[in-house]
Amino acid sequence: MLPCRHTLASCATAKSKAGWVSTLLGRAGSGAGRGAVRSSLRTCARSASSDKGGGIDGVGGTRERHNQPEQLSCHVAVVGSPNVGKSTLANAIVGAKVAAVSPRAHTTRREVHCIWTHDNTQVVLSDTPGLVSHQLARKLRTPRSLLIDPRNAIFDSDIVAAVVDDTTVLDERRWHALRSPQRFLNTIGTSLDRALTGKRAFLVINKVDCVPQQQQLDAFVAFVQQHARARSHTANHGADSDCHGSRGAGVSIDQKGAICSADAEEDGSGVVFERIFPVSALDPATLGDLKEYLQAQALPKPWQYDSGQVTSHSFPELLLEIVREQMFLRYKQEIPYVLQHNLDSYEVDEDGVLRIYWTISTEQRSQKPIVIGKKGASIREAATAIQDTLGSQLGMPVIMNIRVMSRGNKSR
Ligand SMILES: Nc1nc2c(ncn2[C@@H]2O[C@H](COP(=O)(O)OP(=O)(O)OP(=O)(O)O)[C@@H](O)[C@H]2O)c(=O)[nH]1
Ligand SMILES: [Mg+2]
Structure with a gap:
């Protein structure tokens, strides 16, 4: 022994x-x-x-930094409401189970780095506790660390992955968002606006395996994408009136995926999403574009971790x-x-x-x-x-x- x-x-x-x-x-x-x-x-x-360039290592000298031609790295804060699948997504990208996952809110209690190294690129994903409003935090007597960790992670990151799903965004009704994508965006804006101020961000719409019809999902994503591009344009050109295009443009998506007009909604969101990824964190086949994008965000910067390391734990x-x-x-x-x-x-x-x-x-x-x-x-x-x-x-x-x-x- x-x-x-x-x-x-x-x-x-x-x-x-x-x-x-x-x-x-x-x-x-x-x-x-x-x-x-x-x-x-x-x-x-x-x-x-x-297979995935990650894995569980740390044995037998994986300190290959000097052998790499040029090290690229990127730090991504993974944030969103409790239970949207942030930890599941981080595990899936890393290709190993490094963060706890459960259907209960606030399974993640503090920030952890999940590390994905592929070729000469290292992507560090900060998996964070679910974001809750200060009002809800007071009601639930949420520990301070659960509030501070996501904000610190955002501050330290190069880019933010805002993760959303259908069930938490709108009254826990299955993909209610399909019927009112405008409201969906407004809700995201309300919950993330303050947290993301001034940060580059992309949106991950998770749990798309729960969407009943592919056509509906395609139309929904197309709408959100169009909206986000309009925002990007506004941000790039400093024209504060560009958002008006979406104001009052309430739409809904019917069973066949057609976009129809619906109740007009005031657009209160100021978040700019550079890209939108509809994924199912449970299905690695849906993560290809996202992983490619993450790699493309990496800049010449020394790696924070050894190549075989998959978690800061x-x-x-x-x-x-x-x-x-x-x-x-x-x-x-x-x-x-x-x-x-x-x-x-x-x-x-x-x-x-x-x-x-x-x-x-x-x-x-x-x-x-x-x-x-x-x-x-x-x-x-x-x-x-x-x-x-x-x-x-x-x-x-x-x-x-x-x-x-x-x-x-x-x-x-
Ligand atoms: N159907 C489906 N379920 C998913 C998907 N991703 C995650 N889940 C489930 O959603 C639940 C919450 O997942 P977590 O990864 O723990 O969520 P989280 O956002 O990290 O939650 P907190 O740590 O509490 O903030 C778990 O039961 C997962 O199995 C998905 O793509 N599809
Ligand atoms: Mg978690």
């Missing part, structure tokens, strides 16, 4: 830019066990990086993402939000099995039996899912030992 004790608190303060696999190896001791992990990780890194932070995702998928109401997590230790045994010891503490005693489930079924299922996810990323067997406590209470 190669013991290693490590807490998330110490990890957070010592946040490393080294790949999380390197972090794991660096802390997993030495000898035969470490050699076995190294070789399994190399295999994993090769297969993961062979350290290994314990990545593990926390995977655990939290399972909590969000399995437990209802406030439970996943109030759980506290601690990585007690991890070790690699002689057989190359990664053994992780993890503690979850609940806020209230009554929550503990819910998390554990009948005869331990719920937490066992969660542990198995975590083992599978991590094991497939690392290409090595993982055993996840989870202890559940209620805070200030040592009972098991």
Whole structure:
């Protein structure tokens, strides 16, 4: 056994830019066990990086900066309302699961860099917590970091990816936006105007797999594109009256994709989108144009990360993402939000099995039996899912030992 004790608190303060696999190896001791992990990780890194240029690496010296003819890079802030699919999109572009995804709002609790390196170009995507208005934040008692992180990410970025979907933009009604694209734009404008002031931005319309008819989607996108081009023109020529073309031009799109006149809407949006990408983050085939565009935005600038690195997370932070995702998928109401997590230790045994010891503490005693489930079924299922996810990323067997406590209470 190669013991290693490590807490998330110490990890957070010592946040490393080294790949999380390197972090794991660096802390997993030495000898035969470490050699076995190294070789399994190399295999994993090769297969993961062979298709999309990303992959899980950090092993065997991927610091190729001096070999690259010219390094190009681009920093993209991925912002939008909670649940629109920002993390799913970032994972899909990187080609690895680095950010937690769930149907619950505010799954992402703080900004994380998802790194996609292809040839000599590195695109760093800042996945951010969902944007909420200050009014809603006050109502929900949203932690300050959830408000600050997206704004910091926008500030630091070269360009902003504003992600929207049908369900959050308008009253959670499925693609209601098709019937009133003008209102759709106004809503986007209202939610993003302030956040994006003065920034280059493009729009990602996600979840298009939910649109019932392709014709409708095409017409909708054409309308939004036309509108955005008009805006771009205004911005480029400084003519403040150019927006009038869209004012009062309320339209809707019928079942066959035809554009009809509808209620006139006041256009309050000032956001200029340079491009619009209708995508489904669940379907990599829809992401080709977007990925090409991202690469084209990169400028000669030294890479921020090594070529094989896919996330700014350290290994314990990545593990926390995977655990939290399972909590969000399995437990209802406030439970996943109030759980506290601690990585007690991890070790690699002689057989190359990664053994992780993890503690979850609940806020209230009554929550503990819910998390554990009948005869331990719920937490066992969660542990198995975590083992599978991590094991497939690392290409090595993982055993996840989870202890559940209620805070200030040592009972098991
Ligand atoms: N049908 C469909 N569902 C999607 C798509 N992209 C994401 N989802 C689902 O939408 C839900 C939210 O996805 P996330 O990636 O966690 O959303 P987010 O914007 O990061 O959410 P927060 O972190 O809470 O701000 C998950 O259940 C995803 O599986 C898509 O293209 N199509
Ligand atoms: Mg997210």
